[in-house]
Amino acid sequence: METSVRGGLRIGALSKRAGVSEHVLRAWETRYGLLAPTRSSGGFRLYSEVDVHRVQRMRAYLADGLSAAEAARAVLAEPAMTPSAPAVGALRAEPGGVAGLRAALDELDERAAHVVLDQLFGALTIEAVIRDVLIPYLHDLGDRWARGEVTVGQEHFASNVIRSRLAALSPGWGGGHGPRALLACPPGELHDIALLSFGLVLRRSGWRVVFLGADSPMNDVERTTEALAPDLVMLAASDATRFDSIRPELVRLARKRSLALAGPGASTELATAVGAQYVETDPVTAAERLAER
Template sequence: MYTISQAAARSGVAVALLRAWERRYGVVAPSRTPSGYRLYDDAAIARLRAMRALIDSGWSASQAAEAVATGSADAGVVEPGALEAGGAAGDQALVVAASTYDTAGIETAIDEILARGSYEAVIDDGLLPAVAALGTAWAAGRIDVAAEHLASAAVQRRLAALFDLGGRPRAERSVVVGLPPGCRHEIGTLAFAVALRRRGVDVLYLGPDTPVASWAHAALDGHAVAAVIGVPRRADVGPAREVVAALAASGQRLIVAIGGPAAGAVTDGPARLLPVRVTDAAAALASVLATD
């Protein structure tokens, strides 16, 4: 049995959020000590992990809670064997290396994925699925959240290096790319920034958790002609809408686009919806820039 702080650490769900899920959705029902302190068992930890994984993949909290409560999340998200059945060997190599905190193995797994072909050939069908496999393995309890962070950080460093190697931009006009306030899941958006830079676009990459007001400042001072907001999770939809509204209200002649797994939920406003696949999204925006 685990205290609430121990449950939070093992599940990767903050204490305040854990309490909210418990109160609002009943996703866990802890027992109590004689003094009234909550105690959580391993099954509760597994449910919290499953709900977090679903939300991170774009589900709403209510949808995730229902899936966890009914057990319908098991086959699609937290089944330990699901990944081995359908995933690529490179996906599993990264998970295995992460599970043993093998930093050399992590780097080798990333190298092997990138060696399969050009960046455009491997990012959507190789590297990003391997990152998703890390999240699935964590949700299944096969790796700790620290191992997931270790491998994800290695992928992020590699993408940052590829961004720097993207070459000198061929276009004078810049594009601002980043994530809305509160969003720190940046690998997909950074991967898009790399793909766009490889097309000769001058990308001003703002990174995660960029305040609403800062977007308009960056676009104006950076002489940008477009801004792309990453929306990886349902939780990022509201903040993304605020960024879109702020850019529209800034009075700048600016192409505003949104992309990512949850971008389709940002339905209001003037933003263009980009394809989910990184290479398709970069091609679509480059085409718009060429004709604008």
């Protein structure tokens, strides 16, 4: 698995950081000289923060309508950036990504939504699409629903389209020989897209994932934990009352396995009280950090 090493980033780590596939990165390097890697003692290409910055700027120029060749020339013509300087133009999804997806889903146009998703998954990594497009869109959707700007039907339609697309990326994710994670939402919790996203990224890092999903009875969670002895049990909820109603079960789980609590319903106080870990970052970053450890 490509990763970061002392002195630089391997191409896989650069791909995750910048949200561009390894294939595209290699093309930009060979065709346009966009990247300037050094070599490790073992002969591997190592990329710097300057390269991360150049990829981010390349994406910004492409989003403004420049061709790949024009965008590369524009990036290379910019003032040199030192590795310690902050990157200009933080990583963002294609400007049309969130807006295009929002327009299609608001109109209940499933075909148009999948066209946008096809374009995004074709240009960006799964991690970048989830973190920079889908999660922001879902947060915005929830806020608009709370303000009465979208109907329950629109919210359900959009969530189902996104969930079905992510679920299609997950066949066979329980196979392999890596660490095993058991993922579930407690009883009454119906929102499992963030947990599904966490599982997808974790699986791409070599973990085996057992996904119980929404509204999982705690008896089933505990029995599955006993049977499989996972390295991690993660429960996610959007409402704190979901966790409050199962505190005794959480304490039992935490005594037996490594337990993590995530979602808006979790908190540092709750995790400390039951002996669990509190996961406060977005699901993609949380999975990447866990995989690195």
